[in-house]
Each structure stands twice: as C-alpha cells, then as structure tokens.
Amino acid sequence: MSLADLWAQHWFRAFVTGSLVLVFALGNFYITLWLERKESAWIQNRLGPMRAGPQGLLQVLADLFKLLQKEDIVPRNVDRILFLIAPFVAHIPALLIFLVVPFGPNLVVADYDIGIIMIAAVTSYAVIATFIAGWGSNNKYSLLGAMRGAAQMISYEVTLVMSVIGVAMMAGSLKLSDIVLAQAERGVLGWYLFPQFIGFIVYLIASLAELNRAPFDLMEAESELVAGYHTEYSGFRFAIFLLVEYVHMIAWSAIAATLFLGGWVGPTPADIPVIGPRLFGWMTGPVWDNIWGFCWFLFKTYLLIFIVIWIRWTFPRVRIDQLMDLGWKFLLPVSLFNIFLTGVMKYGWNVLAESGSPLRWLFWLWR
Amino acid sequence: MEQTRELLINMGPQHPSTHGVLRVLLKLDGETITWAEPDIGYLHRCFEKLSESKTYPQVIPYTDRTDYLSAITNEHAFCLAVEKLMGIEVPERAEYIRVMMAELQRICSHLLGLGAMALDLGAVTGFLYAWRDREKIYSLFERITGGRMLYNYLRIGGVRNDLPEGIIGTPRDGRDKADKTIWGFINYFESYVLPEWDDLLTNNRIFQWRTQGVAPLPSEVAIAYGASGPVLRASGVKWDLRKNVPYSIYDRFEFDIPVGKENGDCFDRWVVRVEEMRQSARIVKQALQWLAENPGDYIAPKLPRVLKPPKGEVYIRYEGSRGEVGVHLVSDGSANPYKVKWRSPCFTHLQLLPVLAPGHKLADMIAIIGSIDIVLGEVDR
Numbered sequence: 057m058s059l060a061d062l063w064a065q066h067w068f069r070a071f072v073t074g075s076l077v078l079v080f081a082l083g084n085f086y087i088t089l090w091l092e093r094k095e096s097a098w099i100q101n102r103l104g105p106m107r108a109g110p111q112g113l114l115q116v117l118a119d120l121f122k123l124l125q126k127e128d129i130v131p132r133n134v135d136r137i138l139f140l141i142a143p144f145v146a147h148i149p150a151l152l153i154f155l156v157v158p159f160g161p162n163l164v165v166a167d168y169d170i171g172i173i174m175i176a177a178v179t180s181y182a183v184i185a186t187f188i189a190g191w192g193s194n195n196k197y198s199l200l201g202a203m204r205g206a207a208q209m210i211s212y213e214v215t216l217v218m219s220v221i222g223v224a225m226m227a228g229s230l231k232l233s234d235i236v237l238a239q240a241e242r243g244v245l246g247w248y249l250f251p252q253f254i255g256f257i258v259y260l261i262a263s264l265a266e267l268n269r270a271p272f273d274l275m276e277a278e279s280e281l282v283a284g285y286h287t288e289y290s291g292f293r294f295a296i297f298l299l300v301e302y303v304h305m306i307a308w309s310a311i312a313a314t315l316f317l318g319g320w321v322g323p324t325p326a327d328i329p330v331i332g333p334r335l336f337g338w339m340t341g342p343v344w345d346n347i348w349g350f351c352w353f354l355f356k357t358y359l360l361i362f363i364v365i366w367i368r369w370t371f372p373r374v375r376i377d378q379l380m381d382l383g384w385k386f387l388l389p390v391s392l393f394n395i396f397l398t399g400v401m402k403y404g405w406n407v408l409a410e411s412g413s414p415l416r417w418l419f420w421l422w423r
Numbered sequence: 424m425e426q427t428r429e430l431l432i433n434m435g436p437q438h439p440s441t442h443g444v445l446r447v448l449l450k451l452d453g454e455t456i457t458w459a460e461p462d463i464g465y466l467h468r469c470f471e472k473l474s475e476s477k478t479y480p481q482v483i484p485y486t487d488r489t490d491y492l493s494a495i496t497n498e499h500a501f502c503l504a505v506e507k508l509m510g511i512e513v514p515e516r517a518e519y520i521r522v523m524m525a526e527l528q529r530i531c532s533h534l535l536g537l538g539a540m541a542l543d544l545g546a547v548t549g550f551l552y553a554w555r556d557r558e559k560i561y562s563l564f565e566r567i568t569g570g571r572m573l574y575n576y577l578r579i580g581g582v583r584n585d586l587p588e589g590i591i592g593t594p595r596d597g598r599d600k601a602d603k604t605i606w607g608f609i610n611y612f613e614s615y616v617l618p619e620w621d622d623l624l625t626n627n628r629i630f631q632w633r634t635q636g637v638a639p640l641p642s643e644v645a646i647a648y649g650a651s652g653p654v655l656r657a658s659g660v661k662w663d664l665r666k667n668v669p670y671s672i673y674d675r676f677e678f679d680i681p682v683g684k685e686n687g688d689c690f691d692r693w694v695v696r697v698e699e700m701r702q703s704a705r706i707v708k709q710a711l712q713w714l715a716e717n718p719g720d721y722i723a724p725k726l727p728r729v730l731k732p733p734k735g736e737v738y739i740r741y742e743g744s745r746g747e748v749g750v751h752l753v754s755d756g757s758a759n760p761y762k763v764k765w766r767s768p769c770f771t772h773l774q775l776l777p778v779l780a781p782g783h784k785l786a787d788m789i790a791i792i793g794s795i796d797i798v799l800g801e802v803d804r
Contacts, residue, residue: 096547096548099548100548101552101555274786280440369547372544372633375632
C-alpha cells in the first residue's frame, strides 16, 4: 500500500491531520503562555521571565516540568471519579474547535457545512467539565466557582451565537471556509469586521466571558474564591486546566480572526505593485498560498490574543450579578439589534444595487 | 425533606485577600452574605505587655511593628506621648522632619492600601503601579533612616539623624529624580502618579460598578462604631485630628480635609484616600520649603541616659494613616512604662464588617475589607 493509498483512507487522514492540530494547539499554548507573562510584565513595568533561555523563552518549559514533578494530590473526601476525569473532560472541547478552523486555503481538518453550529455545540460542553471539577472537589470555594461558571458560560453562549449570526447572514453560509472566501472576494475593507462591527465587539466581550478571562474570570476569581473550581487540583491535573484555558483562548481568537478579520486572506509579496511579480512571482501556487495564508492567519490570531491579554491586565473584575446584567440586558439585545440591522441593510442593498440611486452607497458596506 | 440551607464558609485565615491573617466567618445564601463575623488574634504579639518590660526608647521599635505599613506615624505618636509626659521641648527642625516623614509615610501607606484594594478587585496592574511608587518612597527612606520598612528613626525629643546631604533636592526636580530627592518624588507623584490612578482606576467604569453603592456607611453609624480617619471622613464627617485637635506643628500647614458623601460607600473611601495623598503631598512640600530655608544641626535635645518620666498618665490622639491612633501611657516614675495602651484604628474598623457585609455579594466582601484598609498587625498588636 503506497502512501497515497494510505492518504486516501479516511481514518489515516483524520489521524495525521488531527495530530497536526494537536501539535499546533500545544505549540501555541506554549507561545501564548510566554506572551502572557511577557506582556503582563511590559504593562506592569517589569521584565518578566528573563533567566531561563533568551527572554525567558524556556520559562514555560521549566514551569510545566515543575508541575509534572509535583505529587498528584487527591484529597480524601472528593468524588474520586469525577475529580480525576474533570481535567481531561475539559480539554477535549477546547481542542475540538480547531477541527473546523481553516488555517489556509486548503488547510482545514473537517470543513463542516455547519461549522459555526459545531463550534457552539462543542463549546457549550466545556461547562460540564467546569461543573464536574467544582462539584467533584467537595470544596465550598470550588462549588461557588463552578456555580458561577455554569451561570456565566450558559448565558454568554446565547450571546456569542447571536453575535455570529450576522456574519452567517452576510456570507450566506455556516461553513467557515465559505465565510473566509466571501471575505476574500470583498477585499480588505470588506472584512466582516466593518459591517459587523457591533457583532465583533459583542463577540469579543462574550468570548472573554466564555473563556473565563479577566475581567470576567469569575469562576476562578483569585482574590475571592482562591482558585475557584480548580482550587483542589495540583500537579499535572492543574497544568491541564492551565492548558485548557490557553488553548481555549487561542481557539476563540482563531475563530474571531476567521469570522471577522478574513482568516487566511491577505496580500502576499507577489501582490506588491511593480516589483512584486518580478521578484516574488515564483512564490505563488497552491503550496505558497497555503504558507502565506497560514502566516496571515497566525498574525491575525495573535493580534486578537494580544488584545485579550491586554484587556486582562488592565481591567478590574466585574461582579457576578453585573456580569449577568451585562450579558442578558445589554449584550443580547445589542446582538439581536445587529441581526436586525444586518437584515435591513442587506435587503436595502439588494433592492437598490441595480437602481443606480445614490442612496445605495449607504448600504454598500453590507453588500 | 430537602430544603435550602445557608452555606457557612471560612474566609481565611489563609486567603489571598484578607490582608494578612484575618479569618471571617460568612454565611452565604447563594452568593449573598447574610451574616459575617471576623475572627482575629492570629498575629497577636503581646505588644502592650512586652512594652512594660522595656525602657521608653526601647518601645519605639515595637511601635513600628504594630502597623508595619505606617511605621513612622506610630513612632511619632509614641514619642509625642512620652514628650508630653516629660515636658520635653522638641527642636523645630526635628519636628519638621518628623511631620514630613509622617506625611510621606501616609502617602506610602495609602498607596499600598489602595493598591491592595485594586488587586482584590482584580486589577493586578494597579497594585504593581502602587508598588513601583511605594518603592521610590522606600529608597528615600532607606537613605534617610537606614531602614526600608521598620525604621526606628524617631527618638524621644527628636530624630536620630538629620536628613542626608542633597536628599531634599529642588522644586524643579522631575521624574528622573523621583527616587533620589524628596522634591523629585513629590513632583513626580503629583504630575504623573495621581493622574495615572485616576485614569486607570478611579474613572474606570468597571471599578465604579464594583465600588459605588457597595457597603454604604451612614455617618451616624460610623460615629457610633468609633470609626475614624479616612473611613469616617468618607462618610461625610469633616473630622481630622490634625485640624480639629492639632498636635505637633500641624497648625502651621495649609491643607484641606477631603470628605465623602453622607452615605460613604467603597468608592468614597477610595476617593478620600486618593485625595488625602494629594493633601499629604502639599504638607510635604511646605515642610520641604521650611527645611531648605532653615538649615541647622540641632535635631535632638540633650536628655538623661535613662529616661524616668514623672508619675502620671497621658493620652495622645494621633491621626495615623488608617485613623485615630491613641497612645495611653501610664508611668510609675520608673524607667519602664507601667502600662502602654494602644488604640488601633484597624481594630475599631474591623467591627464594622458585620454591619457592612450582610446583603452584599461575596465579591463585595473583599471590596469592603479593602476599603476599610486594615492591617492585621495592628488589629492584633
């Protein structure tokens, strides 16, 4: 059996691509963790890790290795099974999101027609892990954290999906690669960031809550609940919760980059006027398209990660009732309004596009 | 039958935001606090009893350790008490140095108090900014006194040593000299730090959500519970011992008393503290001007080797960083005090917790503890 034959086998392809996604997620987890420590240091007049490796690049490795060496403590009165499986339940949904993300024109593991719905379905399952951990720990602080987490994640799930519907309406598809292609046709100003600006802001806020990042890190609110739902965890199980948190953050940023910032779309060196085609003309073709696409995708993702970290180290934490008010009374109505607005504007363009009336430029952005 | 029960929760003694080793028993209905009770004594070091076996000058380092974040003001209060008992005349220059140090210490203490409250509310960066500026005061103090946190700098009748050469600086010193000259620090503080605090936290929407309307303290309740200092002033009572019962040389300085509104909430307590730092900076500037104009080296009077105050007792009220510090000193004519009673503002403020907390959320609890700014070392003594 040749390699090409093997590649044609569905299970083999799934295995290889799935592994690559896993490696991608873990590699970026490493970089993001380092970035978080460095960025917080820049914000706070510190240097951050400097000793382990150049610019502290090996610090994360040292930390993770330390966590690996630690004793895996299982307190006496915990619900043993739930306590032990919770970290592993938690890390599955975070990794599953990467399956539908298009990394480049042809780089996508599973290009589902219902990509967005798949993401919503998978992430709503993350809350179960939080609750298992909080309940299984048999600790009052953990329980409070888990209760907060359940309330928070379930309510922001609704807002999150509502904020993305506008994008699906614009592209006319739930498939992520279709959404990227639709943005590619519209040019840079056509990225859904601009017509869907309200949607983007709502998505950003809601995903902070969904990711459990400051200012919405209520379920592990350190100064209130010690460490929230993972108070009782130590050693490697704790490291896995850490991993989940960052992989989630990368996944959400990747999806935001795909939906609102045009995903892998971006100019390549060959697009430089005059000298571009002559000097970099050879850097075209399907393979190079994927490479440039991947670079753009990474760049946009990290731009969003940077913003998310920046927000975390700037704002105080909100309170649970304020969080609920913000979600249900403000963000949800706003995202519903965004759906309405998108519908009206799109209809307006459809009606007026052919008419030649100057009024049509009002709707141009929503074309 | 299954029914809803209140959750009894132990906040502390090991908890990230109880400012030391405070244990608060809480009853929660969901996230709402129905009952709160502070439990103290984890940091008890027998300060009062220990003082009875020390001579008067030997007590001074112990006073540093009651409220360890505001050491100079404690030393000042104790020295004033002994001086009043013995009728010692303090050299003018020494008194100016003391007041300047006490006000710098007040800035330093408020910085940490506010920073810790910001940290409790989740704003880690605010805390580190406070730390950065506090570090500058500490390097100045290190040059003046030799110590960074616990100084043992004030002496009965004066101060240990004069200010080192060049530490005062000139009013033109800017940010680059913030940790080298006192003028440099004050200018940096007023032009850079305070606006930054306003931008980062005071005017931050989320910060205002978290503090406005949280734990309002009516002025009559504040008075009934013996609150003092910033907590009392935040409830709208214009009461500052430096103005109302002047001690030392505070009647020579111009400054205002910032007050909050009638029902002072956490936000008022925050704003009052920020404003107080501004007023302290004003006092420091006036003291610096006087010190620059009146050089000299007479900083402590000649006193007998063994201090034996006459029989009698004295009570000193002192406006410490956190409220009214009271020193009740009883002398039996020997070299050791017969009794030292330390009235600690934090102890008094802590009893406000059961009044303030019920009806608020668990997350507000830490805002309340942060806003009354307790130091457990002083609560337990």
